Amino acid sequence: MDQIAIDIAKQCLAGQIKIISRVVVGIYDRELKSSGLKITQASILVHLLAYGSRSGSALGRSLQMDKSTVSRNIDRMERNGWVKKTDAENVEITETGRELILSARPQWEKAQKTVCNIFGSDGVEAVKMLTDKVKNRNKRK
Amino acid sequence: MDQIAIDIAKQCLAGQIKIISRVVVGIYDRELKSSGLKITQASILVHLLAYGSRSGSALGRSLQMDKSTVSRNIDRMERNGWVKKTDAENVEITETGRELILSARPQWEKAQKTVCNIFGSDGVEAVKMLTDKVKNRNKRK
DNA sequence: ACTTATATGTTGCATATACAACACGGAGAC
DNA sequence: GTCTCCGTGTTGTATATGCAACATATAAGT
Numbered sequence: 001m002d003q004i005a006i007d008i009a010k011q012c013l014a015g016q017i018k019i020i021s022r023v024v025v026g027i028y029d030r031e032l033k034s035s036g037l038k039i040t041q042a043s044i045l046v047h048l049l050a051y052g053s054r055s056g057s058a059l060g061r062s063l064q065m066d067k068s069t070v071s072r073n074i075d076r077m078e079r080n081g082w083v084k085k086t087d088a089e090n091v092e093i094t095e096t097g098r099e100l101i102l103s104a105r106p107q108w109e110k111a112q113k114t115v116c117n118i119f120g121s122d123g124v125e126a127v128k129m130l131t132d133k134v135k136n137r138n139k140r141k
Numbered sequence: 142m143d144q145i146a147i148d149i150a151k152q153c154l155a156g157q158i159k160i161i162s163r164v165v166v167g168i169y170d171r172e173l174k175s176s177g178l179k180i181t182q183a184s185i186l187v188h189l190l191a192y193g194s195r196s197g198s199a200l201g202r203s204l205q206m207d208k209s210t211v212s213r214n215i216d217r218m219e220r221n222g223w224v225k226k227t228d229a230e231n232v233e234i235t236e237t238g239r240e241l242i243l244s245a246r247p248q249w250e251k252a253q254k255t256v257c258n259i260f261g262s263d264g265v266e267a268v269k270m271l272t273d274k275v276k277n278r279n280k281r282k
Numbered sequence: 283a284c285t286t287a288t289a290t291g292t293t294g295c296a297t298a299t300a301c302a303a304c305a306c307g308g309a310g311a312c
Numbered sequence: 313g314t315c316t317c318c319g320t321g322t323t324g325t326a327t328a329t330g331c332a333a334c335a336t337a338t339a340a341g342t
Contacts, residue, residue: 005191008249012187013256013265014169014180016272018298019205021162023275026300028155033301039155040328046153050146057290064160066330071291073328088337089290108149115154118278119271124154126267130260131157134164137259159328167330174331181298198320207300212321214298229307230320287340298329304322311316 024115031111035104041077042108044070045093045101048083053092064134165256172252176245182218183249185211186234186242189224194233205275 009015028039037045047062048054056070063070074091077083082097093101116124150156169180178186188203189195197211204211215232218224223238234242257265 002191005187008246009184009187009191011253012180012184012249013253013260013268014165015184015187015204016268017158017162017165018181018184020268020271020275021158022205022299023278024155024158029300038327039153040159043150043153043156043159046146046150046156050143050150055290063156064163065328067291068293068331069329071293075292076327105149108153112152112154118274119154120274123271123274126271127154127157127161130161130264130267133259133261133264134161137164163329170330179297196320206298208319208321209301209323210299212323216322217297283342285340285342287338289338290336291334292336293334294332296330299327301325303324306320306322307318308320309316309318312314 027114028108028111031107031114032104035100035107036080037100037104041073041082042101042104044073044077045082045097048091048093049098049101053086053090055089056091057089059091168255169249169252172248172255173245176241176248177221178241178245182214182223183242183245185214185218186223186238189232189234190239190242194227194231196230197232198230200232 025039028042032038032042043063044059047059051062056074057067059065060067060070065073074083074085077097078085082094082100083091084094086092119127166180169183173179173183184204185200188200192203197215198208200206200215201208201211206214215224215226218238219226223235223241224232225235227233260268
């Protein structure tokens with residue numbers, strides 16, 4: 001019985017991924033703290049910078065985030081003046097937001113390097129593989 | 142510039158891990174919904190079942206969770222009668238909690254199988270590797 | 283035109299999460 | 313003994329997160 005529970009604790013994929021996520025996100029968030037960003041909002045800004053004006057739903061699909069979560073994150077960011085809504089659906093980054101995310105790049109690089117050192121090149125490859133599998137999970141059959 | 146932003150969006154390890162986490166945790170949480178559990182609390186119950194009475198700090202170390210997060214999760218679970226505090230520091234699972242986590246096992250198995258199918262055996266191995274690297278990140282040097 | 287389905291955004295509610303600041307108690311250092 | 317440090321737990325505050333329910337608008341079918 002106890003042994004079964006131990007096995008489950010060690011095998012649970014969601015449990016393992018949560019542990020990885022807490023540690024890695026913590027490293028980025030602490031590094032980004034001086035910029036006032038957390039990794040979630042930094043990701044949204046980078047997406048808007050990379051792909052231009054987008055709808056909340058499109059952001060949600062890219063980031064695998066519920067539309068309500070996107071909605072509220074955008075609210076917070078709009079209050080900070082980092083993004084603005086161009087019409088009923090679309091959001092774009094502001095000049096302030098652009099400057100912010102660009103200024104935070106060194107901190108991002110530092111966190112990225114720290115985690116790369118923890119993961120090693122095979123670990124970094126593994127993350128990419130898992131991301132692809134998750135994003136393409138409905139693609140075939 | 143845009144191309145640089147696209148590269149960052151695709152390379153950011155925290156961003157990728159958050160995406161993986163949202164998808165995988167969602168699969169488990171939806172499956173466990175009928176039991177009234179979410180994967181975080183299920184993980185805590187499994188740990189208490191596997192390793193017996195533990196302090197909040199010890200749970201936090203195992204799950205890489207801040208002590209305040211553990212504290213509030215334990216509060217919620219105690220209100221539900223799933224765990225109880227045996228003294229100032231230690232927490233143990235109750236009979237109700239034990240029955241609950243055991244009864245939720247089929248749902249957990251189903252979610253686990255779903256995610257295994259998405260990840261494949263190499264993906265499952267990759268998760269284990271990343272978990273080990275994260276947990277041992279301070280071990281040497 | 284009416285109806286139905288689909289896509290979008292918002293809000294109520296609840297959980298999960300962490301940092302900072304605090305309180306407490308034990309273990310050593312002196 | 314006293315003081316300091318460390319481990320532990322709690323609370324204030326804020327973000328992140330998703331589901332359910334709702335409101336809208338657009339498109340498609342009849």
